[in-house]
Amino acid sequence: MDFKALSIAIILSFAACSGSNNSDKTIEASVKEEKTENEYVGYLRVDLDMIMLYSKSVSIHNLDKSIYAEITGDTLSVNGVKYNLIEDRRDILKRHIDSYSFYPDYKVFILECDGVVSDFYKVRVKGGYKFIPIDNKHVKFETLEDFVLSSIPDVGNPSPLRKEPNDDSEILIGHEEFVYKSDKIQGDWLHVVCDIEYLECSPNLESGWVKWRDSTGLILRLAQTY
Incomplete structure (x- = not known):
């Protein structure tokens, strides 16, 4: 819509103008959201050292936001079943947490990140996608260059x-x-x-x-x- 057309719309109908503004704002917000998602393509480092040493937590969610798995201290919980990150075999743990790099005995947990959705990082786990909350201070996003x-x-x-x-x-x-x-x-x-x-x-x-x-x-x- 050019300036002249917009001026006519303002004179003819204030309500129509308001609808147009709202539509423009929606489009602008959508563009901003898309740009933000693209900026978060890279890798996510989970600080297992801090989590395991001080009994902190990180949760991994399904796409419907329900909890898929949770790590608290040295315990991995999946569907009510608990595993020890140090004592249980790595291949057993990787059946549930198969990511870019997962070696809990070395405190290494890295996931590929394909953007953000709402308040979650979108990460690759077991050949599909899961969510990890952005506000968890024990995870850190890195661009490919930073990684x-x-x-x-x-x-x-x-x-x-x-x-x-x-x-x-x-x-x-x-x-x-x-x-x-x-x-x-x-x-x-x-x-x-x-x-x-x-x-x-x-x-x-x-x-x-x-x-x-x-x-x-x-x-x-x-x-x-x-």
Whole structure:
């Protein structure tokens, strides 16, 4: 509706104008909601260390908002059945919580996040979708870039350490023997530095670049810690 048409609508009918405004507001809110959902595509880290140490909780909900499972302290509850995150076998636990990375004995619980719906993160569990409340302070959303930076890069095939951030740059021989940590992202390339807490690197292997994504998506293997 252009300005002239809108002016005529105001003169002819105040009620019609109000309806138009309400419609515009609805469309605007819908666009904002869609944008917000798209911004929350990445990964969700659950702080199992804090939950298990201080008996905190995180709940996982079905799409109808009913509770599917709950973790409180070191106990996983699913449909009234309780499992111990440390004592019970990992394969048994993963029958119920099959996510991107779930290793409760190492305090690692990461889920792929495909957006937000109302007050919930929409996450992938067991090949489908579940909800986790946004207001739970023991979960943290990370974009793909943030997730790469907070993970431990597995430097090597298919992402060898190079001197410069391009596919034609020299490969730094011998980097497989050392552990690196993420430093910064430059386009499709990740700058890494030697993690001297594990082992001091040789002078020519103290830092370099690895390709973390290509046209197919993430190609760099990532390890996790807590």
